Amino acid sequence: MQLTKTLALFAAALALGVDAAPVAEPQGALDYSPNPSSPETTKLQKRTDRCGGSSFTGETSGGSPLISDCQQLANNLSGSGYWFFYVWNNTKELARFGTCRFMVDTVSDHGTSVGDLDVKDLIRDSIAKFGRDGRVGAKGAMNCGWSEEAVWWYIWHT
Template structure:
């Protein structure tokens, strides 16, 4: 009987201490968080405006951009001086972004590959000139900013790469 009581106390001690022992919080960032992801969405829904002309890039070149970035990617873009940044290009087609205004709370914003791909694909579907095979467009979307919980309005455009 004494042996059972001792065993019970020992079991309670061991199990009780394993249930109450502090467990360190896992690191919220693992090495996998830094690997490129295939589908990165850093921005919300976009608006689209037609800017197609005889000088616009070839839609086929813009679709090569779509293919080239299909395996992932994210661009961190400074916004301190509100300058236009050309992010990707191929042949006659270029894609750029610019923040709506400088802001000390969001000195940078992020653009994902799927944000760029969606803007280009939808622009080609909507505005490719009949017979010309050219497309030009611009729009706006709201993207993740540099400060926690702070987003940013970003203007994008598809234009001729010179």
């Protein structure tokens, strides 16, 4: 049933030419989070983990986002849900707070998804591994969604 709903939303997104389609559960309470690249509100399912293990590469420098902003970004995602997207080798911003933004990229032809727990874990682990002088910068790769598509992620300054 969920797969049917997801495929229907994906088909609608393709018809509209949308490059990221947030997925929502039609029943139960929903959280709403602002989409920084659009004035619209994004509806997301509750707490979701959609990806496997990730590689990590540290990129922390004086121009990296503030750790405190990245921590707040992760806190803001609590119970948010997941994003379904297809970007065809064009980086997409999933979330941001202050100086910190979380970006993804994939070359998937049929889209994939990243959960709020995935993003929270990646931010937390990046801070633990590469945080210094109050800043953090990182990137990595993981497989996500039902088709385990390759997704590249980035923690970048806004």
